[in-house]
Amino acid sequence: MANKVVIITGGSSGIGKALAFEFGKNGYSVVITGRNPQNLSQAEKELQDFKIKAKGIVCDSASEEDTRAMIQEVVDLFGGIDVLVNNAGISMRSMFEDVQMEVLKQVMDINFWGTVYATQAALPYIKNRKGGIIGISSIAGYRGLPVRSGYSASKFAMNGFLEALRTELIGTGVHVLTACPGFTASNIRNASLNSAGKITGETMREEDKMMSAEEVALEIFQAYLKKKKTLILTFQGKLTVFLNKWLNGILDQMVYNTLKKEKDSPLK
Ligand SMILES: NC(=O)c1ccc[n+]([C@@H]2O[C@H](COP(=O)([O-])OP(=O)(O)OC[C@H]3O[C@@H](n4cnc5c(N)ncnc54)[C@H](OP(=O)(O)O)[C@@H]3O)[C@@H](O)[C@H]2O)c1
Numbered sequence: 001m002a003n004k005v006v007i008i009t010g011g012s013s014g015i016g017k018a019l020a021f022e023f024g025k026n027g028y029s030v031v032i033t034g035r036n037p038q039n040l041s042q043a044e045k046e047l048q049d050f051k052i053k054a055k056g057i058v059c060d061s062a063s064e065e066d067t068r069a070m071i072q073e074v075v076d077l078f079g080g081i082d083v084l085v086n087n088a089g090i091s092m093r094s095m096f097e098d099v100q101m102e103v104l105k106q107v108m109d110i111n112f113w114g115t116v117y118a119t120q121a122a123l124p125y126i127k128n129r130k131g132g133i134i135g136i137s138s139i140a141g142y143r144g145l146p147v148r149s150g151y152s153a154s155k156f157a158m159n160g161f162l163e164a165l166r167t168e169l170i171g172t173g174v175h176v177l178t179a180c181p182g183f184t185a186s187n188i189r190n191a192s193l194n195s196a197g198k199i200t201g202e203t204m205r206e207e208d209k210m211m212s213a214e215e216v217a218l219e220i221f222q223a224y225l226k227k228k229k230t231l232i233l234t235f236q237g238k239l240t241v242f243l244n245k246w247l248n249g250i251l252d253q254m255v256y257n258t259l260k261k262e263k264d265s266p267l268k
Pocket of ligand 1: 035135181186189
């Protein structure tokens with residue numbers, strides 16, 4: 001695998017950073033992106049200290065122009081792309097009736113459009129190497145969550161897009177994996193936006209009771225090697241997807257009750 005190249009969007013924190021270590025440990029050259037240059041160079045350094053060939057490129061996934069330039073830079077530097085991991089993402093927390101439209105648009109721009117921009121720009125190179133595309137979606141892409149309407153919508157959109165793409169790419173040798181983690185300890189809840197678009201700055205859940213980003217990254221890497229189409233993580237996540245399909249009638253109240261228990265929940 002010495003010459004294989006992976007791009008991980010949002011690779012400076014959480015699941016993306018753990019994936020960078022996982023691919024790097026397995027011989028890939030790793031490109032990570034993010035908006036904050038300090039966090040990015042810190043993650044780049046940590047990877048390099050681990051003897052991983054790593055490059056951080058500042059890139060806002062919500063910008064098509066930035067994303068196309070980032071993909072071109074990777075091709076110029078490394079000569080091609082084997083795997084793209086669409087991981088960059090943010091969350092939000094607000095009742096729908098209170099949320100500013102700009103919040104929903106921002107979440108959609110990063111989570112969904114970011115995936116679309118990077119995938120289209122990288123696809124010719126990935127096809128050339130019969131590589132893969134991984135989307136880091138969520139259980140919220142199978143089951144809508146109250147006070148996360150924009151986040152759920154962005155993940156449902158990702159799931160539909162990736163399923164269509166996977167089908168379209170039959171016969172090309174390109175593998176598409178939709179990975180849906182359950183609650184995972186990371187910075188995502190601290191960085192989530194409130195109804196006015198301000199960063200929440202604190203988590204509303206018990207992070208130490210969640211799967212670690214490293215455990216999630218290992219599961220995703222193994223699912224990719226096994227050429228799985230979808231990966232659904234955590235017992236709670238699997239149960240939610242199962243019940244939503246087969247016992248949909250009772251799930252609204254169950255999901256409502258669960259989200260209502262979060263610290264300072266806007267649900268009454
Ligand atoms: N943690 C969970 O419970 C959980 C569960 C299911 C799915 N997921 C998904 O997993 C993915 C990673 O989340 P995480 O939990 O690891 O969160 P995290 O720790 O907050 O990491 C998010 C990463 O994305 C980057 N990012 C955010 N906006 C960006 C943008 N516009 N352009 C480029 N990079 C951007 C961040 O860097 P900058 O801020 O510097 O840009 C950071 O590196 C997300 O797609 C999330 O929806 C998470």
